[in-house]
Amino acid sequence: MKYIIHSFDRLKAESAARLYEETRDLEVLKIYWLANKRKDVQNPAVMPEMPEVEVVRRQLEAHILNREIESVELLHPKITRKNPEFKEALVGDQFKAVSRIGKLLTFEFKDYHGFMLAHLKMTGQFIFVDENQKFGGGHSLTESDFELPHKHTRVIFHFKDGSNLYFNDMRLFGYLQLVAPDEKESIWNGYGIEPGRPNYTWENFEPLFNKRKTTLKALLLNQKVISGLGNIYVDEACFRSGVLPFREVPTLTQLEKKELFKHGSEVMMESIKRGGTTFYSFLTADGKKGNFSDELEVFDRAGQPCYKCGNIISKIKHAGRGTHFCSTCQK
Secondary structure, three states: OOOOOOOOOHHHHHHHHHHHHHHOOHHHHHHHHHHOOOOOOOOOOOOOOHHHHHHHHHHHHHHOOOOEEEEEEEOOHHHHOOOOOHHHHHOOOEEEEEEEEOOEEEEEEOOOOOEEEEEOOOOEEEEEEOOOOEEEEEOOOOHHHHOOOOOOEEEEEEEOOOOEEEEEEOOOOOEEEEEOHHHHHHHHHOOOEOOOOOOOOHHHHHHHHOOOOOEHHHHHHOOOOEOOOOHHHHHHHHHHHOOOOOOEHHHOOHHHHHHHHHHHHHHHHHHHHOOOOOOOOOEOOOOOOOOOHHHOOOOOOOOOEOOOOOOEOEEEEEOOEEEEEOOOOOO
């Protein structure tokens, strides 16, 4: 297979290679790359993945519960799936809980007998504002994003105490959808096992590989099979497991499957603990950048030396996604 090397940092890669030849110290190499990241290269927008959405969920739940909704301002009907009852259904109610499955946020209310599903997609943002604070999570935030409402504001929840929750979405890919309890259950049941949930067990994980005629990455990205794993964390889990992401599923050994089971959960839990991964498209709901990006070993590191072996990290397009790997450390 021909590996396509992403080489926007070719000169720095050559400098790093010389550094490694002189020192043979991979820790020095890692420090070099963290200190010399290109700040002028704008990465393509990265959809917030499960750890990032979980961080937003926790922050929202800490701030918006038990505030009475005085009114709902709908500025673009597409966001609410053109539901004519969206505004009236929630007035006078309160958010009771915020839960999540995969990258889907689910809001429960005190009185409304139903749920609000929310998906950030590529450019969605939740921004909460009261007299003491402003915070937001989702697509990258700038100072102008807090001058609210603005042209990308789609829905505003006005609370009786004077605070507001804004949903912004530049591309209109995200949504807020009211659903009945049975519809919510049906949607949730469509998701696969998820790292961090009780159903993520080896007994449930192992059979997922049976009779699968596809590649490893395509399988791991399938939300009906394993919920929450996205492009960033699949690449990282495969690297930690020593397995190439484009391997055919039937070729995987039992030991490799066990490594994937372990690291698939491990990398997600580490990211949540550290606030998620930030490139140019994600801030937590309190406006802080996630800080797991410095722990990434392959994702977004194409053309740079592998921290483990010094080989150049490769990038190809596979399963419809940019895919990063080390051809030495992964087999």
